[in-house]
Amino acid sequence: MQYPVLIEDGSETTAFGVVFPDLPGCFSAGDTLGSALLAAREAAAAWIEAAVEAGTAIPAPSGPGDVRNLADGKGWTxxxxxxxxPDDGVR
Structure with a gap:
């Protein structure tokens, strides 16, 4: 399933920031866009695993259009x- 992720542009001195709007508290970073996307997958997998272990429902992904509105004009892509x-625990 595809989840939207917002990535804040990095530079030579700052990392690319990563936030999952649908997974509260799930964030990461990477020195390059590629490493940020890899770190995002790892962070989300850990978030989902922890949610399953805690019996917490895993939110369904938002539509890209809904999330795009959060990113517009704020330096996020x-x-x-x-x-x-997992099939169980999904709301």
């Missing part, structure tokens, strides 16, 4: 990341 989600 929208990407979609494929994540495996």
């Amino acid at each position: 929208l990407h979609l990341i494929d994540l495996d989600r």
